Amino acid sequence: MTHSPPYRADIVGxxxxxxxxxxxxxxxxxxxxxAGSLAEIEDQAIGELLVKEAxxxxxxxxxxxxxxxxxxFDFFGGLSGVEIVExxxxxxFQGVQTKPRGVEISGPIRFDDSHPFLGHFRTLKDQLATSTxxxxxxxxxxxxxxxxxxxxxxxxxxxxDGREAIVDDLVAAYRDAVRAFYDxxxxxxxxxxxxxxxxxxxxxxxxxxxxxxxxxGIAERYAALLNRVLEGKPxxxxxxxxxxxxxxxxxxISSGGYEPVAxxxxxxxxxxxxxxxxxxxxxxxxxxxRFLPEGDKTVVLGxxxxxxxxxxNIEATKxxxxxxxxxxxxxxxxxxxxxxxxxxxxxxxxxEDEQWAKIREVVAIADDVWR
Numbered sequence: 454m455t456h457s458p459p460y461r462a463d464i465v466g467x468x469x470x471x472x473x474x475x476x477x478x479x480x481x482x483x484x485x486x487x488a489g490s491l492a493e494i495e496d497q498a499i500g501e502l503l504v505k506e507a508x509x510x511x512x513x514x515x516x517x518x519x520x521x522x523x524x525x526f527d528f529f530g531g532l533s534g535v536e537i538v539e540x541x542x543x544x545x546f547q548g549v550q551t552k553p554r555g556v557e558i559s560g561p562i563r564f565d566d567s568h569p570f571l572g573h574f575r576t577l578k579d580q581l582a583t584s585t586x587x588x589x590x591x592x593x594x595x596x597x598x599x600x601x602x603x604x605x606x607x608x609x610x611x612x613x614d615g616r617e618a619i620v621d622d623l624v625a626a627y628r629d630a631v632r633a634f635y636d637x638x639x640x641x642x643x644x645x646x647x648x649x650x651x652x653x654x655x656x657x658x659x660x661x662x663x664x665x666x667x668x669x670g671i672a673e674r675y676a677a678l679l680n681r682v683l684e685g686k687p688x689x690x691x692x693x694x695x696x697x698x699x700x701x702x703x704x705x706i707s708s709g710g711y712e713p714v715a716x717x718x719x720x721x722x723x724x725x726x727x728x729x730x731x732x733x734x735x736x737x738x739x740x741x742x743r744f745l746p747e748g749d750k751t752v753v754l755g756x757x758x759x760x761x762x763x764x765x766n767i768e769a770t771k772x773x774x775x776x777x778x779x780x781x782x783x784x785x786x787x788x789x790x791x792x793x794x795x796x797x798x799x800x801x802x803x804x805e806d807e808q809w810a811k812i813r814e815v816v817a818i819a820d821d822v823w824r
Contacts, residue, residue, distance in 0.1 A: 467793030710737020755791030762807030
């Protein structure tokens with residue numbers, strides 16, 4: 454087992470919100486609970502979560518994204534120059550649609566020290582220091598998601614002359630964010646990313662073109678954008694990515710193997726690790742792992758689904774790990790659930806007991822395979 458991230462048994466980040474938190478956030482939204490009281494309830498719920506993560510055998514811990522409504526909009530809305538706005542439609546999943554929200558560029562894009570996520574990380578780090586001592590892992594959405602999700606007409610023409618004009622400021626904002634989290638003590642940061650999975654889907658690529666995105670060479674452009682963000686990051690900061698195929702109330706969006714993007718994603722983009730979803734045949738085979746360079750990079754195989762409470766067969770999961778070694782060495786592989794358990798506050802369709810059984814299974818399998 455490894456003792457530095459990504460860990461042989463790892464997690465993507467989010468957990469089901471406990472009922473006390475659902476009630477508190479509803480009361481706050483209705484004006485019946487002030488922000489300070491809500492923060493106290495969140496602190497308590499996160500403290501209990503950290504103990505459960507340690508008890509399950511994890512060497513790292515997240516705050517479960519308990520302070521967020523969305524995995525991405527909460528961070529984007531905290532950037533200067535970015536607004537979360539009401540749309541006439543949500544994001545379409547299989548048979549269900551999210552709340553009708555989107556991003557709008559209203560001014561120069563900046564990351565400021567007042568961004569609430571910095572305080573969220575500091576609190577997580579302090580809580581861990583006084584409780585389990587696990588490594589804090591913090592997740593933010595990738596800059597590619599903001600670009601990919603922009604709707605036509607949602608860029609202020611007085612600030613930027615079109616989509617390409619935002620790139621330099623977006624890169625600068627993310628470089629500032631990485632440095633700010635590092636200065637606050639972060640050593641394990643993850644960029645959550647749906648864009649790469651959508652690039653594997655002809656259906657989603659067509660939708661992107663309808664939003665005015667030039668999809669020719671887009672994988673190369675995204676790898677270059679990410680490398681500009683990661684250029685010069687501290688050597689002791691691990692930055693990974695989770696490539697998500699959609700995770701809302703146990704449904705999904707994207708189908709298609711990683712082959713169209715694997716060379717750029719694994720071989721060019723400068724991440725230290727890649728959390729790849731492999732819990733269904735929608736992800737294709739392990740052949741794209743051949744593009745993983747020899748060395749320190751790690752692919753974390755998301756073989757344990759978070760979309761249902763049924764436990765995977767342990768021997769079958771071990772066999773799939775063995776199949777992956779035909780294309781990448783075992784020492785450059787790890788195991789995790791395929792996604793978080795609650796990418797939005799609504800959560801997936803399983804119980805908390807089933808959630809923790811999944812985590813314990815990941816730890817047990819990893820311990821057996823890599824011990």
